[in-house]
Amino acid sequence: MSEAFRPDAELQRQLLTTFAGEARDELGVLSKGLEALEADTDAAIGAGRIDEMMRAAHSLKGGARAIELEPVDRIAHALETLLDGATERREFGAETVDLGYRALDAIEALVDAACGGSAASVNVAALCDELSAAKSPPASGEPTAEDQAASIPDAPTSAENQPKPAQTEPSIAADSTVRVSVAKLTRLVGSMRELERARVGLEHATGEMTAAAEAADLAARQYDSRAGAIRDATEQPLARLRRATRELSDDISQARTAPLSLAFDPLPRAVRDLARELGRDVQLTLSGGNIDVDRAVLEVIRPALVHLIRNAVDHGIEPPAMRAAAGKPEEGTIAVSGEARGSQLVIEVTDDGAGIDGEAVKAKAKELGLIDEQTAASIQYSELIRFVLRPGFSTRDGVSEVSGRGVGLDAVFEGLTAFEGRVEVASRLGIGTTVTLRAPLAIAASECIVAEIDGHPVGLRLSDAVRIISLDDVPEEMATVEIAGTAVALAGPAVVDELVPAGTRPRRFAVALEADSRQIALPVDEVKAIMRLHTMPLPPPLPPTDLVRSAAILPSGEVLLLADARALVATLPPAGRILIAEDSASQREWASRVLSAAGFSVSVTADGRAALRELEQDSYDGLLTDFQMPDLDGIELIRQIREQKLQPRLRIILWSASDDVTLRERASEAGADAFIAKGPGTETDILEVFQRLLSAE
């Protein structure tokens, strides 16, 4: 008797990985099947549907047996038996569907555990017993001819007696696809890019060679023949190489795509289970599943959608009675729609639920110290609801098993950031919420600025850049630079040190970047180039860093780390809370916009008396007051604030259309910290002075 084949550990791991991929597909088929069966409980079960599920269970069983994953083998077998019963019964009730789903969950857990080298806590024997018990003889009467035609023989109990799959399973020849792991495709893409870089290098070298020959001032006769020979010898092979690399690039990019529906697959099940658990009535609609998307993007989108859907059911859709009381249909709806807009994939997850409770978000934001009382009083709803995207933010008091953990939405955001994706949230109380995910359809090249700091290349996305400016005329001690009339904070040495091991010497340029309506300027030594590069997330197991989340490979083969504009802007200190006292509505509005854009929280009053009342009731970091105002002018306002010792740390700027020395002196005597004359450059002055005054705190 020959010895059984025993794969070594590495081969076993590879087999397991391959099986895990197949198992995911088969579980997907079974899950969709269960979903359809549940929806059609009152109708006859189509033989095709059951056949498909039987094949999937059978494949699972065979694959598990081949790699000696016995618990999966047993569950898959029991599932096959259960499905066999379903064809005979014409009915597959909710309880049986639940049991089927539990079997799928158990298989998934067992496969994951096997891949991770751990043990899954699945009671296989009990589950198999339940599955076996769920199979019952026909409820009444004899099976119809149609039933008999559709039925599949009982599942055998040994491998030798397996149903003959030849009639139903596609042959290898008929199946013209080959399973390739995403990791292998990624490596292939890397190799292809290396080939492209080599081609570019070769073209460059050829050009140099030709130029050198021309410059060598060879005798005209020799030059003609030699240069011609060089061109002939290189042009045609280079043209072929150029075409081949382009075609290869297109083909590989295409091979990496998969339909968006793969990301939709887990959603019906997630909605069904959660709605049942929470007593909600929810209808889910999906559209745009046929859009081809890069698999790397799908891997981020898929868990993100599951999370958003669970949030929508848990936090959004109200219980039926509450909906009815609010005049809504008892059944809530969640719509997930995908759309290709140019090179962008836009997915909207919309529910017609309760919307985001601004007061609950505000209370939680205050509790977490994200905003103070004053900010809470003035913050806009649209700003407020963005807090739900922050790490650890949940309005639930306790941790629920559903979505009250406050984790995940931020993870959704992080995952998309690596692909230049974005998450937006919009909500109307009582009407519903829409979360929009934006990501590229393909991991395409993007325009990057290649800068240099102390000899290290640093990349910045051109789409984040506002301007590149010279620092030659900016004094070294300045913390801001003026860009288009606005004072923009320069990233400090500590921030630059997080990007590259940099010294503290003065830099020659700054690249101003904008994110979340705020700007920051990154000092650099040189701006070397702007070029299209394929950007990639930082590779695991390298942990993500605060400021660098992606990188690209330069034509030289060097790695270019890309600084994240949003993370850079987040290093700016909170800008503070400013009260504006200005009787001119247009100037009040203008100043409010300037300060808000720079990250300040702004409140406004139309005269000095109102400003005084506001300061008696509320706390501010700064006051910007006009001079001439009705009732109480700016000088008198400042004097009363200082005399009453109202908010001693309040920084006050008096701004006036009148710029005479006397007024400046009066302002200073009254207790103003600065005087600014209205006119050209006022915007920069206001921001710079407030930033200086408040940073000196």
Added chain:
Amino acid sequence: MTGDAAKVLELLPGGHALRQEDLIQIIADAQIAPLPSAGEGWIGVANLRGNLIGVIDLGVLLGGAATSNGLLVAVSGNGLQYGLLCEGIKGASSLPAADGATIRRGPEDSDWLQAAPPGQPRLIDTTLLLADPRLQGRL
């Protein structure tokens, strides 16, 4: 009973080795983009055949000084690819198979560094190495 001998690549600083099956590529003069904020053990990112890999300074992880002008050894562990920057390669050799008697885990050492009899290099477990707390990033 012991199985076949394990083929290993001996690294510098001496006394440490990698299983040949964990080795992907040895890259001389590798250009490593430094990433200061990645955490104690990681030093940056390098290009491996057009893809990115994180790079660990083996010298630092072994408690020594930072490696300068080293050799980058790209390895795989737990299905992931990464680079180990070491001083150099001492050579390739064969070790008796790990049967628990000749090579065992050293309790006094990092989990990823296996103990070995005198005269034999200590094997680096490229999967367990990734669980080293110094490679987990900033908390």
